[in-house]
Amino acid sequence: MSxxxxxxxxxxxxxRFDTEKQIPSEQFESILEVCRTSxxxxxMEPWRVxxxxxEKLRKALKASCWNQNQIIECSELVVFTTDNDTVRSDSPYVxxxxxxxxxxxxxxxxxLGVYGNYLKPLEEDELLLENWxxxxxxxxxxxxxxxAATLKIDSCPIEGFDKEEVEAILDIEYxxxxxxxxxxxxxxxxxxxxxxxxxxxxxxxx
Ligand SMILES: Cc1cc2nc3c(=O)[nH]c(=O)nc-3n(C[C@H](O)[C@H](O)[C@H](O)COP(=O)(O)O)c2cc1C
Numbered sequence: 356m357s358x359x360x361x362x363x364x365x366x367x368x369x370x371r372f373d374t375e376k377q378i379p380s381e382q383f384e385s386i387l388e389v390c391r392t393s394x395x396x397x398x399m400e401p402w403r404v405x406x407x408x409x410e411k412l413r414k415a416l417k418a419s420c421w422n423q424n425q426i427i428e429c430s431e432l433v434v435f436t437t438d439n440d441t442v443r444s445d446s447p448y449v450x451x452x453x454x455x456x457x458x459x460x461x462x463x464x465x466x467l468g469v470y471g472n473y474l475k476p477l478e479e480d481e482l483l484l485e486n487w488x489x490x491x492x493x494x495x496x497x498x499x500x501x502x503a504a505t506l507k508i509d510s511c512p513i514e515g516f517d518k519e520e521v522e523a524i525l526d527i528e529y530x531x532x533x534x535x536x537x538x539x540x541x542x543x544x545x546x547x548x549x550x551x552x553x554x555x556x557x558x559x560x561x
Contacts, residue, residue, distance in 0.1 A: 372429045521536075
């Protein structure tokens with residue numbers, strides 16, 4: 356089996372982490388590097404990541420995350436946040452992200468035009484825009500979890516939380532948003548059985 360498929364088989368949504376085991380810092384930094392190098396729509400890299408290590412914050416978060424043990428037991432807790440204002444088509448950030456490609460001024464304007472057209476319906480609805488940036492975070496998170504599994508590091512994606520409460524606890528700036536979280540660490544219990552539909556059930560060729 357390829358290393359990638361082995362990692363896919365190793366990864367599961369880990370519910371109980373070993374509180375005695377910390378991820379070595381170099382390995383955790385390499386997981387963060389996988390976030391940094393993940394792809395995003397138009398290359399906007401809309402994620403801003405908070406690594407929550409503070410015990411008091413973790414305790415407060417747990418109560419707002421369906422009381423899930425992973426929040427306090429994991430070695431590293433990663434919270435993905437986004438900011439609608441940053442990715443709006445008239446934001447200086449967006450222009451800079453296109454300019455860094457070394458394009459001509461004309462090409463940058465063309466990109467901005469395509470981007471603006473694509474984003475127009477999303478910009479008319481804050482929630483749609485927020486969902487678009489959140490989607491990018493999920494790609495990074497998935498890469499990080501699979502990569503972590505190659506290092507025999509467990510993870511649990513976490514969507515089960517009260518968004519407003521979490522944003523208040525983390526003092527997320529007005530207009531910014533928490534997209535999703537991910538706990539990393541080491542399992543205590545054996546891996547749960549991977550239940551999946553068959554290829555036949557999910558793939559259709561036309
Ligand atoms: C985006 C996302 C959010 C999730 N949120 C939670 C969560 O809040 N708590 C939890 O225990 N599992 C969570 N899960 C784990 C799923 O329940 C799990 O991946 C699924 O049941 C398949 O099991 P497996 O990952 O162990 O193979 C989440 C998974 C994804 C992809």
